[in-house]
Amino acid sequence: MSVYTFQEATQQFAHLLEEAKHDRVLVTNLNGERFAIQFVANQLNPPAKPNLTRDEIVSYIRETRERI
Numbered sequence: 001m002s003v004y005t006f007q008e009a010t011q012q013f014a015h016l017l018e019e020a021k022h023d024r025v026l027v028t029n030l031n032g033e034r035f036a037i038q039f040v041a042n043q044l045n046p047p048a049k050p051n052l053t054r055d056e057i058v059s060y061i062r063e064t065r066e067r068i
Contacts, residue, residue, distance in 0.1 A: 006030060 009027045021039045
């Protein structure tokens with residue numbers, strides 16, 4: 001686990017993210033608070049698109065506008 005000051009983290013952010021792919025990284029701010037940065041996941045597949053028809057989308061937009 002690596003520990004960076006806030007200033008070091010901002011100067012070396014790309015490197016910090018690469019490190020976070022392998023292990024958790026801690027960043028300490030000026031107040032002494034620590035924040036953990038860790039890799040979550042690769043998003044290889046695009047998010048699923050809802051199977052809505054054009055009419056359903058138009059209907060939803062109309063309903064939303066009527067509420068306002």
